[in-house]
Amino acid sequence: MTKLFFAIFSWIWIAGQVSAQNVAIGQWQTHLPYSNATSVALSQNNLYGASEFAVFSYRLSDGSIKKYTKSEGLSDVGISAIGYDTLTNSLIIAYSNSNLDILQNGKVKNLPFILKANVLGGKGIRKIFTHKGIAWLATDFGIVELRMEKQEIGDTYYFSDSSTNFKVNDIWADDNNIFAATQKGVYRGERNATTNLVNFQNWQKYDESHGLSSQEFSSISGRDGKIFAASLSIIYQLEDDLWTPYYTMSSSSNITSIYKGEKRLIAAQSNRLSFIPDNGTPENISGKYGIAMPLQVIENQEGRVFYADLYRSVMEYIGPNNQDPILPNGPARASSKGIDFLNKVAYIGSSPMNALFHPTFNETGFYTAQDFFWQTYSPSNLPEIKGAYDIAVVQAVPEENLILLGAHNAGLIEFYPETKQVNFIKSFPNATSNMRLTAATKDIYGNVWFASAYSTQSLVCRKAGGEYIFFSSSLINNRLINSIAIDDFQQVWISTIESGLVVFNYGGTLDDKTDDRFIAYTSTPGSGGLPSNSINCVSVDLNGQVWIGSNQGVFTVPCPGAVFDGSCDAIQICVPRNDGTNFCDLLLETENVSSIAVDAANRKWFGTSNGIFLQSEDGYKNIHYFSQENSPLLSNKIRSIGVDPNSGDVFMCTESGIISYRADATSNTATKGKPYAYPNPVRPEYHGTIAIKNLPENGDVKVTDIAGRLVAEGKSLGAQFVWDGNDIHGNRVKTGIYYILSTSKDKKEKAVTKIAFIQ
Numbered sequence: 001m002t003k004l005f006f007a008i009f010s011w012i013w014i015a016g017q018v019s020a021q022n023v024a025i026g027q028w029q030t031h032l033p034y035s036n037a038t039s040v041a042l043s044q045n046n047l048y049g050a051s052e053f054a055v056f057s058y059r060l061s062d063g064s065i066k067k068y069t070k071s072e073g074l075s076d077v078g079i080s081a082i083g084y085d086t087l088t089n090s091l092i093i094a095y096s097n098s099n100l101d102i103l104q105n106g107k108v109k110n111l112p113f114i115l116k117a118n119v120l121g122g123k124g125i126r127k128i129f130t131h132k133g134i135a136w137l138a139t140d141f142g143i144v145e146l147r148m149e150k151q152e153i154g155d156t157y158y159f160s161d162s163s164t165n166f167k168v169n170d171i172w173a174d175d176n177n178i179f180a181a182t183q184k185g186v187y188r189g190e191r192n193a194t195t196n197l198v199n200f201q202n203w204q205k206y207d208e209s210h211g212l213s214s215q216e217f218s219s220i221s222g223r224d225g226k227i228f229a230a231s232l233s234i235i236y237q238l239e240d241d242l243w244t245p246y247y248t249m250s251s252s253s254n255i256t257s258i259y260k261g262e263k264r265l266i267a268a269q270s271n272r273l274s275f276i277p278d279n280g281t282p283e284n285i286s287g288k289y290g291i292a293m294p295l296q297v298i299e300n301q302e303g304r305v306f307y308a309d310l311y312r313s314v315m316e317y318i319g320p321n322n323q324d325p326i327l328p329n330g331p332a333r334a335s336s337k338g339i340d341f342l343n344k345v346a347y348i349g350s351s352p353m354n355a356l357f358h359p360t361f362n363e364t365g366f367y368t369a370q371d372f373f374w375q376t377y378s379p380s381n382l383p384e385i386k387g388a389y390d391i392a393v394v395q396a397v398p399e400e401n402l403i404l405l406g407a408h409n410a411g412l413i414e415f416y417p418e419t420k421q422v423n424f425i426k427s428f429p430n431a432t433s434n435m436r437l438t439a440a441t442k443d444i445y446g447n448v449w450f451a452s453a454y455s456t457q458s459l460v461c462r463k464a465g466g467e468y469i470f471f472s473s474s475l476i477n478n479r480l481i482n483s484i485a486i487d488d489f490q491q492v493w494i495s496t497i498e499s500g501l502v503v504f505n506y507g508g509t510l511d512d513k514t515d516d517r518f519i520a521y522t523s524t525p526g527s528g529g530l531p532s533n534s535i536n537c538v539s540v541d542l543n544g545q546v547w548i549g550s551n552q553g554v555f556t557v558p559c560p561g562a563v564f565d566g567s568c569d570a571i572q573i574c575v576p577r578n579d580g581t582n583f584c585d586l587l588l589e590t591e592n593v594s595s596i597a598v599d600a601a602n603r604k605w606f607g608t609s610n611g612i613f614l615q616s617e618d619g620y621k622n623i624h625y626f627s628q629e630n631s632p633l634l635s636n637k638i639r640s641i642g643v644d645p646n647s648g649d650v651f652m653c654t655e656s657g658i659i660s661y662r663a664d665a666t667s668n669t670a671t672k673g674k675p676y677a678y679p680n681p682v683r684p685e686y687h688g689t690i691a692i693k694n695l696p697e698n699g700d701v702k703v704t705d706i707a708g709r710l711v712a713e714g715k716s717l718g719a720q721f722v723w724d725g726n727d728i729h730g731n732r733v734k735t736g737i738y739y740i741l742s743t744s745k746d747k748k749e750k751a752v753t754k755i756a757f758i759q
C-alpha cells in the first residue's frame with residue numbers, strides 16, 4: 001500500500017481547504033473527521049464520499065475536493081448513506097437520524113418526512129439506489145421512494161411480518177422490477193401500472209422453491225438482466241426465476257457489499273476485496289494490503305474502483321499494492337474536549353468523556369489546527385503518548401512554548417511543539433489513586449494549576465520551570481472536581497460536583513504551606529450564597545470578576561478579594577425585559593451551563609445543553625444565541641469553548657464534533673502585528689462586514705476620508721473594529737481611500753491604517 005490511511009496528504013487537502021485568513025466575520029467552519037467512511041456514490045465527473053459525520057466530493061479528473069457540512073448549508077450531521085441520481089444531477093444524503101437532504105446545483109432541499117414519520121420500530125436509512133430519476137431508500141421498515149424531478153416523497157413500501165416491520169438492507173432496480181435484500185430474504189416487486197406495491201402481499205418472496213432460504217441478505221446488485229445477491233459469505237445469481245450459488249468467498253466473514261460492473265462483480269468483506277470477472281479467474285485481495293472494513297464498493301465506466309472503509313477512509317483501489325486514500329483534512333475523530341491556543345495553533349483533546357468524567361479509554365490523543373489545517377497526534381505517530389487515554393485537559397504555557405495535556409486515569413503529558421518532545425508523567429508521589437486530571441488553568445506567574453479528581457492530592461501546581469507541588473484539603477480530597485480558575489488575587493477557585501465551590505489562598509508563597517487557607521463557597525448565605533451547589537464551570541473575566549456556570553444558570557462574584565472575609569456572596573444577574581413591566585429574568589436561569597469562555601472584548605460565551613449564548617461584558621445583553629436549529633452548530637450539547645485571541649475564532653466542542661465561528665473580537669496582545677483591514681480593497685460585490693485588526697485594546701476608532709472628514713466612528717472589540725462600510729448617515733461610502741485612526745483608552749497607544757473602496 002503506497003499511502004497509509006492515517007498519513008496527511010497536503011496535495012489532497014490544499015484543493016478543498018479555505019485559508020483561515022479569508023474567513024469573514026460571522027462565518028462558520030465545520031471541522032469533522034472523514035476517515036470513518038460509510039458510503040460512496042458516483043456521478044459522471046465526481047466521486048462522492050460520506051463518513052459517519054460529513055460528505056465530500058472528489059473530482060475524478062484532477063483530485064480536487066469539496067466538503068459539504070452544515071457550514072455549507074446541509075441540514076444535519078451524522079451520515080448513514082448517500083446516492084447520486086444522474087438524471088437530475090442530485091446527491092441524496094441520508095442522516096443517521098433519518099433526516100434527508102437533496103443537494104442539486106449547490107442548493108439544498110430538506111425532506112424531513114422519515115424523520116418526522118410515526119413508524120413502529122426503527123427508521124434508519126441503510127442504502128440508497130437510484131434509477132432514471134427515482135431513488136429508493138432501504139430502511140429499517142421497508143422502502144421509501146423519492147421522485148427526484150419533483151424532489152418529493154413518493155410511495156412507501158412497508159415490509160411487515162404480521163405486525164412487525166423488518167429491515168431492507170439493500171436495493172437494486174431496473175425498468176421492470178425492484179429487488180430488495182432484506183433481513184428475511186430476497187423480495188421482488190414488479191414495476192407496472194397494475195401492481196400495487198404498497199400492499200406488501202404483492203411482493204414476491206424468493207423461498208426454497210427458488211433456491212433461497214429466508215436468512216438475511218446483506219447486499220444486492222445487477223446489470224443487463226443479471227442479478228446477484230449476497231448472504232453470509234456466498235453470492236447467488238438469479239437466472240430464470242431460480243437462484244443458484246455463483247461464488248463463495250474465501251473468507252467466512254459476512255459480505256458487506258457487492259457491485260456488478262460492466263465486466264466483473266466486486267465483493268467486499270472485512271479485510272478483503274474480491275474481483276470476480278465475467279470470464280476469467282477471480283482475484284482475492286486481503287487486508288495485508290490495507291483493506292480494513294469496506295462497507296460499500298463501486299466502479300465507474302472507466303473501471304476505477306472506490307470503496308468506503310469504516311477504519312480507513314474512502315479508498316481508490318488501483319492494484320493489490322497500490323490503494324490511494326481520498327481523505328479530506330480534519331481531526332481523526334468527532335469526539336473532543338478541552339481547548340487552548342499557542343502560537344496561532346489550536347490544541348484540542350479527543351476524549352468523549354461525559355460531564356461525570358466516566359473513562360472511555362479513548363486513545364486517539366489530541367488534535368492541532370493551524371489555519372484550519374488539522375493534525376492528529378496519537379500513538380501511531382507519537383509513540384511516547386501510548387497509554388494516554390481520554391485526553392480532555394489542554395493548557396498552553398507560552399512562556400515555555402509548552403502544551404500540557406491531562407490524560408484521564410493515565411497521567412500528564414508535557415508536549416513541546418517545536419521539537420515534538422514528550423514527557424509523560426504517569427503518577428504523582430504519595431497519591432492514593434491514579435491521576436484523573438479534569439481541569440487546568442495558568443496564573444500570571446506561569447504556574448499551571450490542575451484539578452485531580454478522587455485523589456488525596458486533588459490540587460496540583462506545576463511551577464514555572466517544571467517543578468510540581470501538591471495541595472490537599474478535606475474540602476476537595478476524593479471528590480470529583482470539574483473546573484478550576486485563578487482570580488486577580490491569585491486565589492484558586494475549584495468547582496466540585498454537587499458540592500459548590502472551594503476557594504484556595506496559598507498566602508503568597510507556594511512552598512510555605514503553613515499559611516494555606518481553604519474555604520467552602522456554597523449555597524450557605526455568608527459563605528457564597530449560591531442558588532445551586534451543582535456547579536459545572538468557573539471562569540475569571542478580564543476585569544477580575546468570577547463567573548460561575550451551574551444547572552440553574554450563571555452567577556457572578558464581583559468582589560473575589562473579600563471571599564475569605566465572608567462578605568462577598570455570589571449574585572445572579574437579572575436581565576430587564578424592557579417591556580414596560582419593570583420585570584427581569586435571571587441570566588440563563590433555566591439553562592445547564594457547561595462551559596464559559598471570555599473573549600478579547602470581555603464578552604462571555606456560555607455553552608449549555610441548549611446551544612451557545614454570547615452575552616455582553618456585564619451579562620445584561622444577549623448578542624447572539626446559536627443552536628443547531630438556527631445556525632450551523634452541530635449539536636446543542638456543548639462540551640468546551642475556546643476563543644482564539646489571534647483570529648477571534650470561537651472553537652466549540654460539541655457532542656457531534658468541532659465547529660468554529662469567526663467572531664468580531666481579537667487581541668493585539670496575541671497578534672503583535674501591524675494594523676490591517678480585511679478585505680482590502682473592498683470591491684463592489686462585497687457587502688459583508690469589514691474587520692480592522694491589531695488595534696489598541698478596546699480603544700476609540702475613527703474612519704476619515706483622505707481630506708480628514710469623519711466618515712464613521714466607534715470602539716474596537718478587543719483589538720478589532722468591525723465596520724459595515726457605511727458613513728455616519730448610513731450611506732455606502734464612495735470609491736476612495738479611507739483612514740482608520742485608533743487610540744487606546746489612556747491615549748498612550750495609537751494605530752493608523754488605510755483601506756480602499758472600489759464602488
